[in-house]
Amino acid sequence: MKILIIEDEAKTADYLAGGLGEAGYSVDHADNGIDGLHMARETPYDLILLDVMLPGLDGWAVMQKLRAQTRTPVLFLSARGTLEDRLRGLELGADEYLVKPFSFAELLARIRIILRRGQAQPDxxxxxxxxxxxxxxxxxxxxxxxxxxxxxxxxxxxxxxxxxxxxxxxxxxxxxxxxxxxxxxxxxxxxxxxxxxxxxxxxxxxxxxxxxxxxxxxxxxxxx
CATH class of the missing domain: 1.10.10.10 (Winged helix-like DNA-binding domain superfamily/Winged helix DNA-binding domain)
Structure with missing residues (x-):
């Protein structure tokens, strides 16, 4: 399973990439919205982890542009945790919205649920x-x-x-x-x-x- 992390905070990205790698996932990383959107369009990923506050192009815009082209599952990871923010992310087409700071165990559980959901649909x-x-x-x-x-x-x-x-x-x-x-x-x-x-x-x-x-x-x- 291949996951794209679009996250501008280097420490957070390294933490996610390390943990997901140990869990058996293949991980790519983009540190801004423009590069992340380009990578998501050019490479078929099983899941995208998307921050909201990104340089170049924020997560809302990335999400909107992605949904115009692909149904790749997206999980928002953001410090913006108001009800309005969470609803906005889901209304734009995200599959999940997880507020920072979060438990890595919970993140893994949500990732597995999303991926199982995607595998059940094609049949x-x-x-x-x-x-x-x-x-x-x-x-x-x-x-x-x-x-x-x-x-x-x-x-x-x-x-x-x-x-x-x-x-x-x-x-x-x-x-x-x-x-x-x-x-x-x-x-x-x-x-x-x-x-x-x-x-x-x-x-x-x-x-x-x-x-x-x-x-x-x-x-x-x-x-x-």
Missing amino acids: EEILSLGDLRLDLGKHRCERAGMRIDLTSKEFKLLACFLQHPEQVLSRTFLASRVWDMNFDSDTNVVDVAVRRLRQKVDEPFAVRLIHTVHGVGYRCELEA
């Missing part, structure tokens, strides 16, 4: 992009009304793309999500799987959905 959803539909419950894929047979890994790979539309997914991220493994630069397992998936969901159709971002990874989106 009930039909993912789609353009004329492509992926029914996770029935394990069924269709494009333009045509049934497409996928292997279990191809299905999981396509689901990963559709759960992160228009985001660049690195080979490392795909390997960890689809194969539950660390990416080895000497293996081409991800590239081979993407090529086979394209042969089934892209090549027979006029509009391509899976695009290569050279030197970075892949992105799933409708061509302009």
Whole structure:
């Protein structure tokens, strides 16, 4: 699980990163709102920890811009603890609002609840992009009304793309999500799987959905 911390106080950020790392999470950090928003847009995170009082762009603005593009779970961590502040954060689309100072044990508990909540939703959803539909419950894929047979890994790979539309997914991220493994630069397992998936969901159709971002990874989106 990958978490982004957007926090300008260095000591707080180090404390969070250290504790979350010991708990088994992979952590990135941005010390201002502009960089944090850019990182959140470019990298698929499982959760974002967001401060309110940030240089460059405050947490309210970051939250508003994020919700215009993504449903990545967000947990506000802020010293601003009035009822109005908490309600504002939740109304902007945050999943939780935790007031500083807080217990790290409580933070971990809230993180686990949010992540479990996010994992429970996909099984009930039909993912789609353009004329492509992926029914996770029935394990069924269709494009333009045509049934497409996928292997279990191809299905999981396509689901990963559709759960992160228009985001660049690195080979490392795909390997960890689809194969539950660390990416080895000497293996081409991800590239081979993407090529086979394209042969089934892209090549027979006029509009391509899976695009290569050279030197970075892949992105799933409708061509302009």
